[in-house]
Amino acid sequence: MSSVLIPLLICAPLAAPGPARAGLIDADVRKVEAAPAPDAVLPLDVGFIDESGRPVTLRNAIGGLPSVLVFADYTCRTLCGPILEFTVAGLAKTGLRPGADFHLVALGIDPKDKPAAAQAMRARHLDAGSPIGAATVFLTGSNAAVRDVTQAAGLRYSYDAEHDQYAHPAAVYVVDAKGRVRRVLSPLGLDAADLRLAIVDAGRGTVGTLADRIHLLCYGYDPVKGVYTERITSMLAVAAVITLVVMLGGISLMARRERRSLPP
Numbered sequence: 605m606s607s608v609l610i611p612l613l614i615c616a617p618l619a620a621p622g623p624a625r626a627g628l629i630d631a632d633v634r635k636v637e638a639a640p641a642p643d644a645v646l647p648l649d650v651g652f653i654d655e656s657g658r659p660v661t662l663r664n665a666i667g668g669l670p671s672v673l674v675f676a677d678y679t680c681r682t683l684c685g686p687i688l689e690f691t692v693a694g695l696a697k698t699g700l701r702p703g704a705d706f707h708l709v710a711l712g713i714d715p716k717d718k719p720a721a722a723q724a725m726r727a728r729h730l731d732a733g734s735p736i737g738a739a740t741v742f743l744t745g746s747n748a749a750v751r752d753v754t755q756a757a758g759l760r761y762s763y764d765a766e767h768d769q770y771a772h773p774a775a776v777y778v779v780d781a782k783g784r785v786r787r788v789l790s791p792l793g794l795d796a797a798d799l800r801l802a803i804v805d806a807g808r809g810t811v812g813t814l815a816d817r818i819h820l821l822c823y824g825y826d827p828v829k830g831v832y833t834e835r836i837t838s839m840l841a842v843a844a845v846i847t848l849v850v851m852l853g854g855i856s857l858m859a860r861r862e863r864r865s866l867p868p
Contacts, residue, residue, distance in 0.1 A: 632762040638775035638788050640758035646673075646783035650752050652711070652743040655722035662709075662753065665741045666781065670806035671707040672799070673777040674791075675759055677770045678712045678721040678744070685729045687774050690791045692729070692736055697796035698803065702739035706803050710740065713754060713761060713770055715747040757785060778802040 648663035665671070674691055676684040688710060700706055712722060722742035730737050745753075754761070761772035776794065778787040787802040 632764075633771055635760055636762055636771050636773055637760050638758060638773040638777075639760070640756075640777075640785045640788060644756060644758060644785040646756045646779060646785065647752050648783045650745070650749045652745040652749055653719055655719050655726055655742040655744075657719045660741070660743070662743075662783065665707065665709045665743060666779065666783065667707050668781050669705065669707050670781060670786075670803045671709050671779050672803070673709045673711060673757075673779055675711050675713050675754065675757075675761075675772060675775070675777075676725065677714050677772070678717045678725045678742075679714065680769065683774065685725065687791045688725070688729045690794050691776055692740075694791075694794040694796050694799045695736055696734075698800040699796075700800060700803060702735040705807070706739070708736060708740040710742045711750070711753065712742070712744045713750055713759075713772060715745065715750050716768075717744050719744055778806050780806040780808060 646662060648666065649661050651659060651661055652665070654660050654665070672691060672695065674688055676688060678684070691708070695702070695706070695708065702708070710722070710725070719742075722744050726732070726737075726740070726742050730740060757777060759773065759775070761770050763770055774791055776789045776791045776799075777785055778789065778799075779785050786806040789798055789802060
């Protein structure tokens with residue numbers, strides 16, 4: 605899977621003046637990307653702690669369903685919260701059933717964050733009484749646990765020690781029930797139709813309708829932009845080739861019949 609060209613979340617104090625605004629150099633920012641390897645699979649048995657303080661594995665969090673995974677810095681006060689809200693808003697418009705068709709998993713990339721920080725982010729950006737809220741889990745983990753999952757996901761980020769913040773990609777991962785990365789989408793301008801198609805694709809026939817699967821045939825995924833695009837041009841090209849082959853075959857058949865009908 606190609607690297608997804610999506611905006612970066614640079615969670616640093618926005619009001620800080622001059623050179624103190626960020627503790628990262630250009631080289632640190634340039635290496636930030638979401639670039640999972642082809643057929644990347646997340647390590648599902650890695651242990652985490654959920655926002656209630658209970659030990660869970662990533663497998664437990666996914667719960668045997670296609671899942672939307674958002675990496676976040678729970679103490680970020682700039683864009684991490686809005687990105688989560690954009691994702692929730694997009695999911696709410698997909699027409700799919702939270703908890704039955706998909707789960708939403710937020711995974712904290714700062715190993716210093718504790719369940720209280722995860723609870724605070726949930727309270728700020730997610731309606732606890734909503735169906736999506738009930739189908740969402742916030743995870744915190746050790747440095748090793750976070751590293752294992754982010755490396756498998758191809759998520760590369762940089763730590764700004766001066767401000768204790770992270771620069772990381774704004775990326776929404778869609779994984780199947782076995783933890784295989786199926787799609788990486790941009791959450792900025794996230795389209796509900798793209799989300800639905802990605803989850804249906806990750807469901808491998810267990811989620812969505814026949815119409816959804818037909819849409820998957822008619823739409824192609826653009827890994828560079830992180831969106832689905834219509835493959836009309838490709839389909840028309842294929843149809844034109846088929847039509848040409850049929851026409852040539854018909855002309856050839858007619859020519860042979862005409863030759864046979866001529867007197868010797």
